[in-house]
């Protein structure tokens with residue numbers, strides 16, 4: 001019997017089932033919104049694949065919620081509760097200072113005075129990938145209530161990620177509100193200087209920092225993200241998250257999981273490991289992406305096709321900048337954020 005050659009071996013691993021799931025953090029009050037999302041994800045993609053849904057909540061899901069979800073999908077669904085050590089106030093901040101920060105910020109920007117919003121952002125930044133229900137997954141695809149999927153997805157994005165060595169997939173690239181991240185870049189720079197051994201030889205960091213050392217506030221909107229979870233489980237990501245948590249900005253400011261995930265991806269990955277799913281037409285309140293390439297648009301129900309991503313400064317920047325070597329990254333990390 002002939003020994004299998006290398007190509008055959010490779011082929012074999014390409015066809016291995018992928019351990020992946022669609023994951024959402026939701027409240028019982030989000031039932032209608034998440035039913036709507038799940039129905040669209042099923043219709044557009046998952047009815048052909050049957051990847052499980054994992055729904056997480058800081059409170060017990062009600063029977064009404066669980067029944068409502070099972071009634072809308074045939075895919076397996078797992079309901080999970082968050083542990084108290086994952087969902088709560090950071091041990092590095094003081095309650096008093098948090099209270100006055102919420103008071104100060106409540107009219108400065110959306111969710112400026114919301115405590116639970118901050119718990120949500122901290123959870124999705126540092127803990128969601130540690131939930132026991134996600135332990136055996138290689139990839140997750142984050143979904144949210146009340147979003148729209150406009151286009152048929154006639155292939156498996158998880159498999160696409162794996163076969164192409166991709167780590168982070170996104171659909172939209174807005175710019176973060178300055179006031180919510182006032183010290184995020186300076187805190188990040190400090191981490192880079194103190195943890196040089198965790199930086200890769202080459203990275204896409206120039207997407208988030210310009211030649212003058214200023215934070216561009218470009219980020220991937222993480223209400224949609226498809227991610228190789230080994231990235232969030234890596235020593236570098238965990239060290240970065242711990243450093244941010246210690247600085248207190250999840251509470252004193254309103255650091256979102258979107259800018260945090262995005263800075264980490266740009267700083268720790270190469271451009272070839274990031275992917276714009278241009279063909280996945282998507283809407284989350286506030287932003288819409290509708291593909292304009294004819295072969296993509298043919299599978300979509302949205303229009304006209306001159307949406308956000310074709311005007312987005314951050315999407316243009318994604319196309320225009322490339323990887324830089326570590327020595328250049330460190331020069332940028334020495335420059336204070338001047339805004």
Ligand SMILES: Nc1nc2c(ncn2[C@@H]2O[C@H](COP(=O)(O)OP(=O)(O)OP(=O)(O)O)[C@@H](O)[C@H]2O)c(=O)[nH]1
Pocket residue numbers: 024025026027030056057058059116117120143144145223285
């Ligand atoms: N279990 C639980 N889930 C939450 C809580 N706050 C937010 N979420 C979920 O976290 C995700 C993000 O929250 P959103 O309120 O959608 O935040 P956003 O997308 O920044 O803003 P909007 O969609 O405009 O409200 C959603 O899936 C919410 O259902 C919470 O206190 N408990």
Ligand SMILES: *[C@@H]1O[C@H](CO)[C@@H](O)[C@H](O)[C@H]1NC(C)=O
Pocket residue numbers: 060
């Ligand atoms: C949540 O569910 C668990 C397990 O079913 C139960 O032990 C616990 O008492 C519930 N908590 C609340 C607040 O209902």
Ligand SMILES: *[C@@H]1O[C@H](CO)[C@@H](O)[C@H](O)[C@H]1NC(C)=O
Pocket residue numbers: 325327328331
């Ligand atoms: C970074 O190192 C490379 C060689 O690895 C060198 O060509 C380049 O000039 C260096 N850049 C800076 C800014 O020092």
Ligand SMILES: [Mg+2]
Pocket residue numbers: 144223284
């Ligand atoms: Mg949302």
